[in-house]
Amino acid sequence: MRILPAILAVLLSSYIQAETLVRGLATPPATLDPHFFHGTPEAGVLKDLFEGLVIQDEYGLPVPGAAESWQVSEDGRTWTFRLREDLKWSDGTPLTSEDFLFSFRRLADPATGAKYSWYLQLSGVVNSQDVTEGKQPVESLGVTALDKQTLVVTLDEPRSWFPAMMTFPSFLPVPRHAIEACGEDWHLKEGCAVSNGAYSFVSSGHNEIKLQRNTFYSGFSEAQISDLVWKMYQQPLDELVAFRAGDLDITSGLPIVSLLPKAVSVGIATEPEPQLITSYLIVNPKNSTMSNPHLRKALAAVLDRDAVFPDVGGPAWTLTPPWTKGASNWLPEDYGQAQWKRDNAARKALAKAGYSESNPVKIEYMTVEGYGKGGLYNESIVSQWRRLPGVEVEIVSLDWMEFTRRYLSGDFQVMHSAWLAAFNDPAAFLLLGGRLSPYSLGVMDDDYDVALQKAMSETSQEERKMLYQNLEQQLVESNSIIPLKHLSQVHWLQPRVKGFTATNPEGWVTSRQLRLE
Structure with missing residues (x-):
């Protein structure tokens, strides 16, 4: 017994x-506070802990979350969210539109130091730039709680993808009562x-x-x-x-x-x-050596994308993955060309740049030390560049702090990066070419940002697609950003x-x- x-x-x-x-995480989350969200490692955990106004279905499409419905005004600038009845925090405290209002304001408040407060500006929320820069109080942000179940967000310009943006982790609500108490x-x-x-x-x-x-x-x-x-x-x-x-x-x-x-x-x-992730190279056009467009063209043309770390995804010929909602079907002229033809074009471009075995060019390839899989990427890229006569490449490995400092200050020639879109629209990728993102170097001129702002606010789907296509073509043909892989x-x-x-x-x-x- x-x-x-x-x-x-x-x-x-x-x-x-x-x-x-039991679920796996590749690296420890930097935080479990949505407003200090850093990147992919904590996103999955945050989406289990919190629910925003809008969530995603199994196909990534925006569907009702804490908000049971939403409406947009005829001019596309006013979004009204109706919250579900009897929402509660996990301690039983009622959750109302005032909690979402507090969360928007905390995200925008420069005292918070939220990494992605700039997404408020990208979304076009009224007064968001002045608020995040400390020029206006948080109360002037274009977000209003009409009653306990109704939240209104006002934009400067239309944003058709605004509900998709609301699924981003930084827009998750945070509990004011817990923050003030603890x-x-x-x-x-x-x-x-x-x-x-x-x-x-x-x-x-x-x-x-x-x-x-x-x-x-x-x-x-x-x-x-x-x-x-x-x-x-x-x-x-x-x-x-x-x-x-x-x-x-x-x-x-x-x-x-x-x-x-x-x-x-x-x-x-x-x-x-297929995922909304693109791996790419940044060839810094503001560097004295890399400012030569013929050199950038040579470095882009000689790369065999199939040979760059095979088996992690398909070759990328555009920064925006073709399965992105609203993306065009534009492809560069050399798409599908045999690699030997691209190699010949690369040698001709290098000659126009003025470099040869008798007059070599020295290129510094900046990377993060101990970056695991990135090392295979780097060796593959560098070995292909060295096939060009007169191209000498040095890999410089830095710790993360120094790598970030040099990147943000523009003190580099070439580096590898990857980008996961925060929302399913070409703008999520194209912003990397301008200065709408604090993590972009502005490799294109100011006209690029003006055109991107126009494209994002365009209400005609077909016209918006064409504007995005023009921007994609400008960016890719500049060879300042060289798409490598759409990762899987x-x-x-x-x-x-x-x-x-x-x-x-x-x-x-x-x-x-x-x-x-």
Whole structure:
């Protein structure tokens, strides 16, 4: 009879583990405060913890979230969001339009120091630039709470993709009552880490973040998994080892080359889906050497995109992935040409630039030290450039702080980068050519930004597509940004995981849509 308690304990332990979903993270999140959101590592966790006015369906399209509906005025400048009734934070406190108003203002407040406050300006929110620059008080921001369930956002110009922008993590709501009671580190304190999404915070430590189902979530019945763990790994191989051991249910998005089918004999791999990610080179036209357009053309033409780190995606001939909503079908003249013809064009361009074996050009390729997969990219690119007579390339590896400083100051010649769109529209990529983003160098002239602003505010879909096409052509033909790859990723899933779809081009799959069998 004494054996029964032990058997029951084992059965209970198995049941509890079966109700816990373990998901992989490639790197530790920088924060769990949406307004200090940095990038991809924390986005998945934040989308489990919080729910914005608008969320994404399995295909990445904007659908009602905390707002049950929205309307836009005839001139496309006023967006009215109607919140669901009886919304609550995870501590049971009512959530109203005033919470969203507070969140918009906190995002815009320069005292907050939010990394993506500039997205308010990109979205065209009235007075957002003056507010984020401290020239006007936050109360002048074009956001108003008409009543407890109605929030109005006013724009300077129409933005057809405004609902899609509202799915970006920086626009998630934050709890004013918890922040005022617990301080700026509220999101990591027990009893203070209040959220409004399908899951609420439990603890963080030992390379993992534990969440539990939020019983006050309005869509509580949708979240079928009771306990959730986001676990961090340093390398893709570490994830695959944990996955094979049964300690991980879903890996993070891994490059296709990391599938290693011989190393992973269990589980299911998702089919690679097109995503809104482009890998590219920045050839700094403001550098005295790189300002030569013939040299930039030579460096672009000689690159065989299929040979640049194969198996991580398809070759990119435009900065904007062709499956982006509203993208044109424009392609450069040398698209589809045999590489030997492109090599010949590169040599001719190099000669026009005035360089040869007797008069070589020295190029500094700036990268981040210890950048893992990026090292393979860099070696592939550099080896191809060295095929040109007289081109000498030095790889300079810097720590992240120095790399960022030199990039933002424009103190470099060539560097590799990648961009994940924050919303499904060509503008999300084309802004990299101008100065609408603080992370762009303005490789194009001021007319480019003027034209992009015009394109974003155009209400005719066909006219907007044509304007975007013209900008894409200008940017690609300048060879200041050289598209390399449209990246693809896969996830490994344990067979017990159901409901996982890789059809969102931004790559997000929230845990509330999953179940375990």
